[in-house]
Structures are given as structure tokens and as C-alpha cells.
Amino acid sequence: MTASVFLVALSLRPALTAVGPLLPQIGLDENLGEAAQGALGALPLVAFGLASPLVHLASRRLGMERAVFVSLLVLAAASVARSYTGHVGLWIGTIVIGAAIAVGNVLVPVLIKRDYAAHVSRATGVYTAFITGGAALASVLAVPIANLADWRLSLAVWGGLALVVALVRLPAHSNSGPIAPVVVDGGDPPVSVWRQPMAWLVTFYMGLQSTSFYLLVNWLPTIEITTGGVSESTAGIHLFLFQGFGLVGGLTIPRLMKNPVSQRAGAVVASTPIVIALLGLLLVPDLVIVWAVIAGLGQGAALVAALTLISYRGRSPHETTQLSGMAQSVGYLLAATGPVIAGYLAEHTGGWTATLVVFSCLAAVQVIVGFAAGPRPPRPPVLTPTAATCGGSRSSC
Structure with a gap:
């Protein structure tokens, strides 16, 4: 049953x-312009940010x-609504979906740290592989399902996966118990994560990674359709590649995140x-499939890097939960x-050049x-002079 935590990840995206891939259809059917479509794509992230703390x-x-169990039920119901x-209901349901997913976003990394304490970075890589796998599957199937029925069924069907x-997680629900704060460092209460500079760096890293990810998830198909003349189904396949290669990046980067010393290199790489x-999208747009693959590798790896940083920075389940909530609140x-x-x-500019310049920066x-x-890297310890190290006499030092 411990391994079923990865199935939760499968349903989170x-x-x-x-x-x-369905934004052009949704926009046409609901009379939404590009700005309103962008707001629809941003609403779940706002819900993430408000609900995570x-x-x-x-x-x-x-x-x-x-x-987690209750959040999955809410996710299933909201997907249909x-x-x-x-x-x-389109707007309210989107907000509720975001709030429900926020619970899994925050708690699943904590569950992973609890259940796989000796292999945090590797387990986080598997977790993100399930996230990106579920995300990629939904992207590539969205347009075919809509063509068979309509965009409404294409969105609602994923509520069934959450259910x-x-x-599957029902037995774990019955064994659940509350978690309490843990006192560390010889009885001193831990400093709030909101007052820790490193926590803010991790938070901004998470936020910047998520910013570019949701830019591409929401707008890459539209960018291709409007500037490259590709079909909706082809754009959906490219989005599938973007997220599919995210799985590869997520499974590869743990080699650089397995210990605190190498995490800096991992986050940069x-x-x-x-x-x-x-x-590449800005300068050589004809190679969009190449840029989709490269972006996918980076996004999958960066998500693992962000979640691993969260896991290693928390000194207890309670503090890790708080840090995860902070990073995902401000970050999203x-x-x-x-x-x-x-x-x-x-x-307002009639194209995507300005957007790509801003997000490249x-x-x-x-x-x-x-x-x-x-x-x-840790500094070498400073040794206090002793009689043993001073020729048998401290006064000779």
C-alpha cells in the first residue's frame, strides 16, 4: 500500500x-479571448497558492x-462539475480542482519522505515520473476524446481517474493519524520556515519552475497553432512529448540530487x-519539436530538484509540511x-515574441x-587546541 502514494501523483495533473490543447475549443464555445483563456489556465495555480498554507x-x-483521500474525492466531483x-461552473469548478490538487501537492512529498527516508531523491524522481506521465497522457488524449464527443467530456473523464x-488508497485512509510538531535541536522550538532565507530561495525556485511549466502547458499548443499553422492534434502530440520527456528528466536528475553537496549542481543543470x-522557440520556431523535448527534460528535472530541496530542508514531518505549503503557496x-x-x-502585441522574451529572462x-x-560545501571544522595537539601542554600553543 505504501507504493500506492505514486498513484496519487498520477491523478494530480x-x-x-x-x-x-482544448483552449481554442473552450474559447470559441465560451466566448473567451486570449486573456480570459490565460486566466482560466491560471486559476488552478491561484487556488494552489491560497490553499497550500x-x-x-x-x-x-x-x-x-x-x-489526501478526501481531496481525491473532491477532485473527482469538481472535474465533472x-x-x-x-x-x-467552468470557473468555480476550476478553482475547486486547484484547491483539491493542492492537498496532494503539499502532502505527497511529505509521505514520500516518511516512507522512503533512505532514498528521498530517487523516490521523488519516481513521484514526478508519475506526475508527468499522467500529465502527458491527458495532453495527448484531450483532442482525440473531444473529437469523439466534446471538450466537456474530454475534461470530465479525468475525474474518474481520481476516483x-x-x-485504491481507501485502506491507507483508515490508518491515518494526525501529525504533530516536532521539537528539535535539544528542545528549542524550530524557527518558522517563513523566517528562513533558504526557505525563500527554495520557494522562488519552485515558483519560477512552475511559471515556465504552466506557460508551456497552457500556451504551447496555441503558439504552434497560431504561428506555425499546425493542427490541434499535432500540437497535442508535441505537448505530449514535452511532458513525456519530463519523465526522462525527472528520473535522471536524482543522480545529482542524492546528497546535499551536489544539490546546487543539480538545481542549475x-x-x-x-x-x-x-x-529556441523565440529564435528558431520551426524546430518546435526539438524545443518541446529540451523544455520537457528541463521541466521534469527542475520539478524533482525543487521537491528534493523541500524534502531535505525540512527537519521533521511537520516542518517539511510547512515548507512544502510555503513553497507551493508563494510559488504557485x-x-x-x-x-x-x-x-x-x-x-496586445499581436504575437508571441514579447511573451517568449519575458519568460526566457x-x-x-x-x-x-x-x-x-x-x-x-561544508567548511572544515575549526579544532580547539588541546594538550594532545600542543606537545602535551596547552600553554605551548
């Missing part, structure tokens, strides 16, 4: 990544397993392909501006933040 309160009251409760995962891919609120700014710039900032967020 399809309700979001199925939207991007509250997750540790729910986990302390209900227990982590029960909180978003599609079939009218225009208002199945909830049923993971971020660099994102800069290359966004500049930052990321929520991405799809909106991208849509706004596209609508943000990706470069992510590289710098990743370097700063990685811990410095």
Missing part, C-alpha cells in the same frame, strides 16, 4: 494539462492519509534546458501570473536562484 492544518486535524454546470485512485528551449501564486501575462501580451533567473538555493 490530468485535470489541468488536458485544458491547454492551509494544508498542514488539515493534515494535523485529519491525518495526511485522510486529507467544471464541465457540466454551465459557464459559472479510482481514491478507492535542471534549469538550464528551460532557458535554451524558450530562446507567482506561477499563476504566467498564463495571464502571456495571454495579455499576446492579445525568468528562466535565466531560475538558474541563478537554483545556484543560490543549493547548500554550500
Whole structure:
């Protein structure tokens, strides 16, 4: 049953990544311009940001397993409501979906640290592989399902996946218990993560990674359709490649994240392909399939890097939950501006050049933040003089 935590990861992205390939259809059917479509893509991220700081309160009251179980049920119901409760339901359902997913975003890394303490980076890589696998599957199937029925069914069907995962996790729900704060460092209470500079670096790294990810998830198909003349189904395949290669990047980067000393290199290496891919989309757009693959490798690796940094920085399950909530709250609120700014710039400039310039610069900032967020190599210890090291007499030192 411990391994079923990875199935939760499988259900955390399809309700979001199925939207991007369908935005042209949704926009036409619901009379939404680019800015409104960008807002629709950003709403789950706003919900992530607002709900994430509250997750540790729910986990302390209900227990982590029960909180995850309830969130899966809510996700399943909201996925159906978003599609079939009218225009208002489209927006409200999207918000509820984001809030439900936020619970899994925050708690699943904590469960992984608890259950796989000796292999945190490797288990985090597997976790992100399930996330990106589910995301990629939803992206590539979104348009074919919509062609068989409509976009409403294409979005609602992923609620069924969340329901199945909830049923698989039902035995874990019955064994759940609340978690309590842990006192560390000889009885001194831990410093709030909101007052720790390193926590803010990890938070900004998470936010910048998420900003570029949700830019591409929501807008890459539209960019291709409007500037390259590709079909919706082809754009969906490219988005599948983007997320599929994220799986490869997520499984590869743990080799550089397995110990604190190498995490700085891992965070930088993971971020660099994102800069290359966004500049490639700007300068050589005809090679979009190449840039989609490179961006996918970077995004998958950067997500593992961010989650691994969160896991290693928390000194207890309680502190790790708080740090995860902080990083995903502020990080996703930052990321929520991405799809909106991208849509706004596209609508007011008549193209995607300005958007790609802005987000290439943000990706470069992510590289710098990743370097700063990685811990410095430990300094050699300073030895206090003793009689043994001073020729038998301390006074001779």
C-alpha cells in the first residue's frame, strides 16, 4: 500500500494539462479571448497558492492519509462539475480542482519522505515520473476524446481517474493519524520556515519552475497553432512529448540530487534546458519539436530538484509540511501570473515574441536562484587546541 502514494501523483495533473490543447475549443464555445483563456489556465495555480498554507492544518486535524483521500474525492466531483454546470461552473469548478490538487501537492512529498527516508531523491524522481506521465497522457488524449464527443467530456473523464485512485488508497485512509510538531535541536522550538532565507530561495525556485511549466502547458499548443499553422492534434502530440520527456528528466536528475553537496549542481543543470528551449522557440520556431523535448527534460528535472530541496530542508514531518505549503503557496501564486501575462501580451502585441522574451529572462533567473538555493560545501571544522595537539601542554600553543 505504501507504493500506492505514486498513484496519487498520477491523478494530480490530468485535470489541468488536458485544458491547454482544448483552449481554442473552450474559447470559441465560451466566448473567451486570449486573456480570459490565460486566466482560466491560471486559476488552478491561484487556488494552489491560497490553499497550500492551509494544508498542514488539515493534515494535523485529519491525518495526511485522510486529507489526501478526501481531496481525491473532491477532485473527482469538481472535474465533472467544471464541465457540466454551465459557464459559472467552468470557473468555480476550476478553482475547486486547484484547491483539491493542492492537498496532494503539499502532502505527497511529505509521505514520500516518511516512507522512503533512505532514498528521498530517487523516490521523488519516481513521484514526478508519475506526475508527468499522467500529465502527458491527458495532453495527448484531450483532442482525440473531444473529437469523439466534446471538450466537456474530454475534461470530465479525468475525474474518474481520481476516483479510482481514491478507492485504491481507501485502506491507507483508515490508518491515518494526525501529525504533530516536532521539537528539535535539544528542545528549542524550530524557527518558522517563513523566517528562513533558504526557505525563500527554495520557494522562488519552485515558483519560477512552475511559471515556465504552466506557460508551456497552457500556451504551447496555441503558439504552434497560431504561428506555425499546425493542427490541434499535432500540437497535442508535441505537448505530449514535452511532458513525456519530463519523465526522462525527472528520473535522471536524482543522480545529482542524492546528497546535499551536489544539490546546487543539480538545481542549475535542471534549469538550464528551460532557458535554451524558450530562446529556441523565440529564435528558431520551426524546430518546435526539438524545443518541446529540451523544455520537457528541463521541466521534469527542475520539478524533482525543487521537491528534493523541500524534502531535505525540512527537519521533521511537520516542518517539511510547512515548507512544502510555503513553497507551493508563494510559488504557485507567482506561477499563476504566467498564463495571464502571456495571454495579455499576446492579445496586445499581436504575437508571441514579447511573451517568449519575458519568460526566457525568468528562466535565466531560475538558474541563478537554483545556484543560490543549493547548500554550500561544508567548511572544515575549526579544532580547539588541546594538550594532545600542543606537545602535551596547552600553554605551548
